Amino acid sequence: MKYMLLMMTTDIGQPPITEWEPADVRAHIEFMAKFTQDLVSSGELVDGQGLALPDEARIVTARDGGPATVTDGPFPESKEFLAGYWIVDVDGLDRALEIAAEASASPGPGGIRLNHPIEVRQVMDAPPVGDV
Amino acid sequence: MTEPRIEDLLRELAPQVLGALMRRYDDFAAAEDAVQEALIAAATQWPADGLPDYPRGWLIQVASRRMLDQLRNEQARRRREDQVAAVSSEPVPVDDVDDTLVVLFMCCHPALKPAAAIALTLRAVGGLSTAEIASAFLIPEATMAQRISRAKARIKASGLPFRMPTEAERPARLAAVLHVLYLIFNEGHTATSGTSLNRVELSSEAIRLTRAVHALLPEVGEVAGLLALMLLTDARRPARTGPDGTLVPLSEQDRSRWDAGAIAEGTALITATLPRGTTGPYQILAAINAVHDEAARAEDTDWPQILALYGVLDHLSDNPMVALNHAIATAMVHGPAAGLALLDKLDADRRMAATHRLDATRAHLLELAGDAEPAVAHYRRAAARTTSIPERNYLTLRAATLAANHR
Numbered sequence: 001m002k003y004m005l006l007m008m009t010t011d012i013g014q015p016p017i018t019e020w021e022p023a024d025v026r027a028h029i030e031f032m033a034k035f036t037q038d039l040v041s042s043g044e045l046v047d048g049q050g051l052a053l054p055d056e057a058r059i060v061t062a063r064d065g066g067p068a069t070v071t072d073g074p075f076p077e078s079k080e081f082l083a084g085y086w087i088v089d090v091d092g093l094d095r096a097l098e099i100a101a102e103a104s105a106s107p108g109p110g111g112i113r114l115n116h117p118i119e120v121r122q123v124m125d126a127p128p129v130g131d132v
Numbered sequence: 133m134t135e136p137r138i139e140d141l142l143r144e145l146a147p148q149v150l151g152a153l154m155r156r157y158d159d160f161a162a163a164e165d166a167v168q169e170a171l172i173a174a175a176t177q178w179p180a181d182g183l184p185d186y187p188r189g190w191l192i193q194v195a196s197r198r199m200l201d202q203l204r205n206e207q208a209r210r211r212r213e214d215q216v217a218a219v220s221s222e223p224v225p226v227d228d229v230d231d232t233l234v235v236l237f238m239c240c241h242p243a244l245k246p247a248a249a250i251a252l253t254l255r256a257v258g259g260l261s262t263a264e265i266a267s268a269f270l271i272p273e274a275t276m277a278q279r280i281s282r283a284k285a286r287i288k289a290s291g292l293p294f295r296m297p298t299e300a301e302r303p304a305r306l307a308a309v310l311h312v313l314y315l316i317f318n319e320g321h322t323a324t325s326g327t328s329l330n331r332v333e334l335s336s337e338a339i340r341l342t343r344a345v346h347a348l349l350p351e352v353g354e355v356a357g358l359l360a361l362m363l364l365t366d367a368r369r370p371a372r373t374g375p376d377g378t379l380v381p382l383s384e385q386d387r388s389r390w391d392a393g394a395i396a397e398g399t400a401l402i403t404a405t406l407p408r409g410t411t412g413p414y415q416i417l418a419a420i421n422a423v424h425d426e427a428a429r430a431e432d433t434d435w436p437q438i439l440a441l442y443g444v445l446d447h448l449s450d451n452p453m454v455a456l457n458h459a460i461a462t463a464m465v466h467g468p469a470a471g472l473a474l475l476d477k478l479d480a481d482r483r484m485a486a487t488h489r490l491d492a493t494r495a496h497l498l499e500l501a502g503d504a505e506p507a508v509a510h511y512r513r514a515a516a517r518t519t520s521i522p523e524r525n526y527l528t529l530r531a532a533t534l535a536a537n538h539r
Contacts, residue, residue: 018512
């Protein structure tokens with residue numbers, strides 16, 4: 001079963017990573033690299049991407065009788081935006097939740113866990129094979 | 133013959149076999165598919181049965197049989213049996229013409245967008261499978277297969293004859309070929325987040341293909357220049373990332389990890405090429421990289437020479453990235469204030485608006501000038517805007533370290 005793990009940045013009462021101590025930044029980078037590498041080694045990672053920060057993001061909406069509108073956003077000030085995702089292929093929901101819990105516990109300033117929320121969603125499957 | 137050597141041989145022969153089929157059938161899309169099938173057949177049979185006496189002829193025969201089968205099936209399907217007889221089943225004469233260049237010019241057709249030309253070049257000239265190319269660019273195989281087949285359809289629709297470009301067409305067509313090779317090289321050279329296990333070495337592949345073009349066109353300075361540039365840049369790759377995957381800037385790299393053989397080859401190539409006249413951007417860039425590579429320590433770098441070369445390059449091209457590097461070289465020779473003054477002129481350049489590089493460079497020069505607070509702000513802004521994770525990590529760390537040291 002495939003699950004998508006969405007890493008949302010929400011206001012968890014921490015300054016942005018660019019304002020952390022160098023050692024904390026380094027610990028966070030190492031944690032993330034190892035986390036992804038472990039999923040590759042266990043044969044569970046399907047895909048994982050980090051998204052560029054939303055400074056240059058746009059929202060496009062089609063319009064009747066005219067060209068689509070393009071607006072800036074979501075703004076980094078809005079505090080909640082998608083930072084990245086992983087798609088994992090695992091035995092079941094329990095394992096997906098376990099992986100998400102690990103990602104949520106990435107180290108923040110002073111080595112304290114960030115505990116940021118990870119949204120876990122099942123990826124739609126092919127129709128079942130067999131009796132019709 | 134061991135299997136890796138068979139693979140090398142197959143990939144070298146791929147465009148030659150395709151060329152031989154094109155001369156006979158003039159159907160690029162079908163010929164290209166047939167060559168891929170012949171390569172797969174060889175990759176399974178040769179290691180077991182041993183190398184045939186004439187590997188190139190073997191591949192041409194197998195590929196043309198596949199091609200004939202394919203044409204016959206098509207014709208049968210269209211119920212045009214009367215034309216089946218028109219397809220000859222005589223063996224294809226194997227001549228000694230090397231069509232690698234003609235195939236390469238075709239794949240880098242001006243009607244193709246760069247992404248399509250890159251994919252087609254890697255398959256038809258590089259002999260890579262669609263799956264390998266897809267994995268190198270981290271996109272699904274089905275998507276890459278469509279990209280390649282649409283590129284082939286476009287070339288067919290253009291009606292471009294299978295021959296070398298004329299003298300008049302050649303400079304522009306060759307420039308397009310070199311640009312595609314350079315893009316392939318850069319794609320491989322740019323460190324990615326690295327979730328793919330078997331990413332084909334795109335930089336090495338670009339070097340191999342450019343080497344082949346240089347062997348066929350040894351007199352063209354820009355081909356030699358591009359090959360030298362690739363060798364001199366790739367030589368630094370082992371020192372370019374730290375053990376945790378973070379980016380290490382040129383000034384902080386462990387130079388003992390640079391590839392001395394590649395540096396010697398690239399330097400010899402550009403040294404032999406430059407005095408021959410008609411200098412182009414690739415040759416200048418190669419010369420700049422040769423100057424960097426010959427410095428045993430960062431502080432030994434001959435910046436006045438690099439500054440002079442960027443001055444020449446700035447006149448040759450209207451490229452804001454060149455202007456950016458020109459500003460860095462200026463700062464290294466005449467001090468950070470002079471470099472920062474040049475950067476100010478780039479603020480108005482709309483092409484710079486979409487990149488984080490102006491911020492990153494300004495941060496670097498402000499740091500050199502001892503102006504820590506604005507430097508941190510620009511590092512942070514650059515970190516927020518880069519689209520490369522290793523680079524984001526690097527810029528974030530740089531901002532954090534500088535801020536910590538000035539607290």
